[in-house]
Amino acid sequence: MSSVSALAQQLAVVAGFENPRVSLEQYRTPPELAARLVHDADLQGDIEDRLVVDLGTGTGMLALAAALRGPTGVVGLDIDRDPLRTAVENRRRVGTAADVSWVRADATDAPLAPSDRTTVVMNPPFGAQDDNAHADRAFLAAAARLGEVSYSVHNAGSQEFVESFAADNGGRVTRKFRAELDLPNRFAFHDEETRTIDAELFRIEWD
Template sequence: MKKITRKKHLEMRLQSIPSHPKPKVGLEQYTTPSVIASDLVWNAFSLGDIEDNVIVDLGCGTGVFAIASALMGANSSVGVDIDEDSIALALSVKDKLNVDNVDFVVSDICDFNQPLDADTVFQNPPFGSQRRAESGQDLKFVKKAISLDPKVLYSFHMASTEEFLIKFYSDNNLEITHIFRYNFPIPKIYDFHSKEKADVDVIVIRAELK
């Protein structure tokens, strides 16, 4: 597999990952745009969090962060998601891109206990963009990530919760080193959506275990 040396090339490869064909509203499933995924993974690579590392992608959906990490030289990467349809699509993309150092597991992230010696965890959990969404789902993901004892965590959250999150991370022995800011487009994919597209301000927190 040819090594990717430019962020634009990574973005182009990730564009081949299709959106979820049957998104489930209860799981708040939204596809991470390739431009956001490539930017975040490129930054993580630049910080030494990808190459030769073991990567875990919690709530991986169609596998964008697990696959991107593998393309950028991860030793291995594993994507975990409760949705069988998402994992089936991720596996097909893996085969299409001929990426052999990535695997996918169907599991509720709370029940996932496979020993991996994880170095880096990525997660784009349900972060509460829906008005009726159950609050605190992203915090459950953070606590699960901590239990995997990685060196570093990258986690998506609503930007409006930043002040609360800074305290939450500190209280859970996580040191925030970077905050990346994105405008996350949410397309009209559910019946209750009234707009063709809505843009949501999100942050991705990079944190290290103290």
């Protein structure tokens, strides 16, 4: 079993949203995607012995994946109280040894000023809802403020936007790869049991 598969298997116990809010585009990040993102970050030296901040952590999938790879600590932020309660339970299920803190706050205006070397991980809203357009822009701005490096998941076709935003904010994309998101039927407007959408993952170094 590969390291990615083993990590995904550990994350399979992470519960998703009990009452997801469509306005916040609340979907459980698939364990396989979280494992791939965090494994790649670990290979680049961006997890072990670093503080990891998960913006918009939801029920904690990315935060807990990072916590299994030897960080100095993990902070998961989310504006919604209910998913954070689930994240607390998910940590017990996963059984991480690293220190994990859950903070209820607007991830785009995170009340943090890390003094440690910091990596940001996030699966931000894609801005698919009319009242949430360009939501990932605010998340990237927060990542630029908080971390030396960030890993983020975006809708397919976002490369030009992400690279341009990074360049305008003292950053540069150093790695990118494609992925798929399997989204279950959780909202009334869904007419399929599951839907697979194309996504892109980016590593950005921030000055």
